[in-house]
Amino acid sequence: MTGIDSQNLPISKDGLIRRGFGLKDAIADELDELYVSDIVQRIRDNDYQWEVNGLRFRLAREFGFCYGVDKAIDLSFETRRRFPDRRLFLTNEIIHNPRVNHRLLEMGYQFLQGQYAAGNELDSIRPEDVVVLPAFGIEQRLLARLRQIGCILVDTTCGSVVHVWKRVERYAREGFTSIIHGKWRHEETVATCSHVTQHPGAHYLVVFDKAETERVCDVIRTGRVSEQLARDFVSAASPGFRFDQHLSRIGVANQTTMLSSESLEIAEMVRQAMIDRHGAAYAAENFRSFDTICNATQERQDAIKEMMRQPPDLMLVIGGFNSSNTGHLCELTAPHCPTYHVDDVQRLISPTAIEHKPPMAHDLVVTHDWLPPRRPLEIGLTAGASTPNRVIGEIIERILSWSS
Ligand code: SF4
Incomplete structure (x- = not known):
């Protein structure tokens, strides 16, 4: 790797970087601003529920970012800080959340595969480039090719x-x-x-x-x-x-x-x-x-099963449409109450229209009159392991803005 020894990098024996660069404090404020939600924290602190204007929000007891996603995001943000002048690549989506991937694009990451790739070829990678491997890991053949190129490899694969x-x-x-x-x-x-x-x-x-x-x-x-x-x-x-x-x-x-x-x-x-x-x-x-x-998937599924013992009037399940664990949460709630899988706040178009992915379906649909006007109304919320709390908070705020 180009200049790697002089850079004092935390490289494992197999040549990959899996630990951070000691820059956690430097990225903390940025991550808080992007992904943390005060409103979600307040609901959590209030025994996972909050009642306002006849609307009762109920959060699953386990939801949102898991340990693997936390690590992947931390490492990708730290990598940007550590290598401000290098070209940065991701082999594919770091995790299955559109907001997180868009942010990485804005930070200068280029994607080699997947929906965010813009024609970047593997052959264009140079030894001085930095390539981040996502939380899902990568194929052995691709890893071998990247090793051959000799670029800096930052591995966020979840344990x-x-x-x-x-x-x-x-x-x-x-x-x-x-x-x-x-x-x-x-x-x-x-x-x-x-x-x-x-x-x-x-x-x-x-x-x-x-x-x-x-x-x-x-x-x-x-x-x-x-x-x-x-x-x-x-x-x-x-x-x-x-x-x-x-x-x-x-x-x-x-x-x-x-x-x-x-x-x-x-x-x-x-x-x-x-x-x-x-x-x-x-x-x-x-x-x-x-x-x-994994434990995180199990805990989120268990929390939803517990919640469905007393189902809410409707359920919002929040996460990327290609997020496997989010899709399975929908499968668990759909038999018990109307379930709307959305990936971000803009899918809640109005109190009378929501764009969402029905459980097990491939395509998005728009459902009308999804938010009943009756009060009291209980809205259940959960989120897949790659969903920032900030998205959940913005969804709650949007619903509240219609009911004040
Ligand atoms: S969902 Fe499980 S396997 Fe995937 S990143 Fe999170 S902890 Fe790791």
């Missing part, structure tokens, strides 16, 4: 994601195929899969839900593989994956932000299918499962 990598690598070393409950396109799962395939001969298969798992279980039970099945899973399986060969020893893991109850059910479905085919003794030897949902 909980690294935990999943270690799990699937262990499966791979021991000759188990990894079945990963996740979204095969999601950055985290793409990175996880690359940790499997770095082991020669190791394989993975990504299943999104119970319906997909049932199709895989059918193969395990019967040994019958249709061409259609192989086609449907082609993007979700490792290169060279054979349904008829690579499902005899299986280890289950999951993307950190999936619905935990579903992940547990999926592991049990696979285990049961192996027992049906080969018997309990074989399954005990050749099936492994490890719940790799």
Whole structure:
């Protein structure tokens, strides 16, 4: 790396920077101004509720920024301060929140992939550039290429994601195929899969839900593989994956932000299918499962389940539309009360119109008369792990501005 020794950087043995540069105090005011909300803090201090003008706001007891997101944001802001004159790149979105990513764009970060990329090619990276790796981690191949270039690499990968990598690598070393409950396109799962395939001969298969798992279980039970099945899973399986060969020893893991109850059910479905085919003794030897949902996801889901014991009149779930953990929070609230997933305050167009993403849907819709005029009215609020409290606070303020 260019001039790296003289710069006294906190570089790990593997050449990546994972610790801050001692600039936490220097960025504290900026982060507070951008992401902290006094109104949210007041509600939290008031036992997570606040009543005003007949409106009762109720906050889930766990919501918003998680430890991994905090670290990723801190490190990316510190990196800007530490390298004011260098070109800064992000391999993709640092986390799934539009406001945070836009801010990084404003700070001069250039994105190499994803919706914020503006045609920046990997080949344009030079050794003196600084490249930040997002909280989801990156593919091994991309990491190898960046190492080859010799640029400064700042790694914000969350420790909980690294935990999943270690799990699937262990499966791979021991000759188990990894079945990963996740979204095969999601950055985290793409990175996880690359940790499997770095082991020669190791394989993975990504299943999104119970319906997909049932199709895989059918193969395990019967040994019958249709061409259609192989086609449907082609993007979700490792290169060279054979349904008829690579499902005899299986280890289950999951993307950190999936619905935990579903992940547990999926592991049990696979285990049961192996027992049906080969018997309990074989399954005990050749099936492994490890719940790799992260604590932050689990706590936010548990808090929502608790809240839904007494559902509010409506629920606002706040977070990026591509945020997996936010989407799952919506799935948990939607059976209990009208649920509106919004990513930022401007989606609340007026008391009679809201633009939002319905649970499990791909496209945004506008719903009219979403905010009933009756009082009292209880509005529940939660936010995904990548949502700044400032966004929640602005949403509360907008609703209040209509009711004064
Ligand atoms: S949601 Fe979980 S895995 Fe993702 S950054 Fe937060 S703590 Fe880490």
